[in-house]
Amino acid sequence: MMNIPCLYAIVRFCPFLETEEFANAGIIMIAPEHGFFAYKLITRRHARVTNFFEQLDGAVFKTAMQNLKEEFERAGAMLRQHGIDRKYQLSDTEFAKSVFAEIVRPREAVIKFSKIRGVLADDPAAKLEDLYGYYVERDFVTKEYREAVLERTMRRWIFDAGMANKFGRIEIGNEEYHATFPFVEQNGTELVQVVKPLNLAQDQPSKILDHGGQWLFRIQTLQRKRLLPTRVLFAVEGPDGQGPRQQAYADIVGNLRDSGATVHSYSEKEQIMRFVQDRGTVGSS
Template sequence: MKKIPCLYAIVRFAPFVETEEFANVGIILLAPTEQYFDFRLLDRRYARVTRFFAEMKPEIFNTSMRNLRDELQRVAVLLRERDRDQVLNLDTDFGRSLFAEIIRPRETIIKFSEPKPALATDPKAQLKALYDFYVERNFATQEYQEALMVKGLRGWLVEARLADRFHSERLGDKTYGATFPFVESGLSHPLKAIKPLYLGQDDPTRIIDHGGQWALRVARLRKRQRLPQELLFAVKGPEEEGSSRSEAYEEAVEELRQANAAVLPFADKDRILYFAASS
């Protein structure tokens, strides 16, 4: 299958020159030989950006992205018109020059990465894949997030000199069980268990399903009398408030509590360690 050479750049939002911090907010992509130019910009779930730059008014982000979108749309129209008039033909220099002009360093809060090459069978699909990776961070799956949470909690336990009390263990019987990364064992039965749980998925349905899956596991294990009396879920949910995702998060948390499990925000380090240390 034919591979099409592409150039892409990551769009970065950097409102504070002093710190040089930035957030990835989009991708622009050019396939010079195909006269293809397109872009994808963050237009939803931008609370993580505005919260990261908490000192900045959200209107600044919204206005900057709107102006950038207008500019990139003008570029796309210009390239299409030249292609339609057959002025561009297969001369790729114009497209490359225009791309270079777009990403040229300027004293603005919108920055671009250095141009990066890519080979793609479908430039449109490549643009989506790059956006999903750099902006949506699709590599940060549910499993990845929970692995990071487990690692973080293990570090807290080491700092508090509690790590030796906990180990990973499958709780259950020969027909049904679930693995908890932090279990404190007693002489004849487990004393307590802690499970970091990620409930910040993009789809509200997935949030409810994941929480409900663990609530069901808890109910089944309690029925088999295979759970310690003290069980804690340390949960991480969506960043934004008042959204369908946050409503789904609250529903999932309530279902876990109805299963007689304690639930604390993963950010509440002190209370999680208090639970771990209590006798």
Template sequence: MKKFVCHYALLRFRPFVETGEFANVGVVLMAPAARFFGYRLLTRYGRITQFFHQLDRKVYLQGRALLKQEIGRFAGDLRRLALGDGHTTPDLPLADHLFAEFVRPREAMLQFDEQRIVLADDPRVKLDVLFDHYIERNFVTKEYQERLLENMVRKLLVGQRLGAAYRAEKVGNADFTVNFPFVRMQDGRPARVIKPLYLAQDDTTKLLTHGGQWVDKVRRLAKRNALPGAVMFPVKAPPRDTKQYQAYDEIREDLQDAGVTVVAANDESSILRFAAD
């Protein structure tokens, strides 16, 4: 079966330039030899407002609506100028040029990532596969879930006027450092650390691997006398009475043995008491 060269780019939503945080919210794909251009955009805006909790949902919805109009105009120009109507030969170089210009990086809340190329038997099916992989799964990864937890903790700290006291820092010494999202410095040294941790994976191997990585980091810092005296991990745990919870319990005990205070991610009072001490 013939394979078609497909050009595609992921669409990113980045509302706050200062933080650099973004979420993949769509994908556009062109296969000029197949005369195909298509796109898919995330429609469930609740995921966006969860991730960017300070954001009014209308900002994303209005931006998406304007982008859909822009994509529609581009699709019409692409077909008229380069892809033809089925009776003429597609102008492949022109199609490549138009697509590259359309997805070039711009300073905007909705912006395309770098252009990529993939081979596909059916470009329409490949578009769905890419959307499922990069956009749908983007919202179920542990990295995304931990960013949600970090946003929750940041909101708590700001609400109690503690936000300025904590910032992202590297903790360690000359030969080993660990990045933490919330560190309070005292006399030029890390004094208190808060690290939200997502351990509600369905797969116990993934849970133990991810949790074990943080156990190892904490132990290595302690071995070098570089672990601050006050470290808290607010943790999202799996449901009780499951094999996943047993795996979580193992990680919790290991963290506590290493000197970490472990609390539930929704235990706001404990988090705030720790942060304010």
């Protein structure tokens, strides 16, 4: 093991200085004694970030990332001139550390950085990928964790609409079969409507089909046993881009709608809240 000492910082997108909320958007790393300087920024799936800041124009994030990339490229060129890549005999590790510290210094801007952190790595490039996966892609997040986040956000929407006392987490069914929904409205003992945030953004088509199919089975079984109200809404978060994952997502959404459930993208907050507040309209979209 080489145990190369590396310094890194997390790139944070913070568009609203008043609230100090941020989303991790990249990693920048340097190993000056090893001649390594690199970074990785979000270049796709940026909807996850822009959807978090609902009032923000998505172009702001794209522009900020492009400007940051150019800044990093200029810093990399400067470091190479001073021998960071060991092509010259002028390598100055202290200079490299000072440049890195200047890049990630605290600033009043939409881009901020975490404190500089240290880590030992056999392969700095591989470690950069690992850190990006953990802090930006959130590899540790399970579908259950993500759905808990979606539920918390939706609970805030319902609270802000003055309807918090109308919905509860309830187990629907009987001794033979039952399932728990996070948002259930009742009128006495009668079920009025159920709402379920659903994460279908898994990294493999089979996982999307498995998780979506599980909920499809649940509602079909409850419907068959006449245990479910007619008003059922799934607020679904899906994958970005095209390809097999998108096809798997489309299949599940189509099957849910065929079952009689209403399905909206989780990003469609207005449509979701309109469904929740308007009990007179039943159907799918």
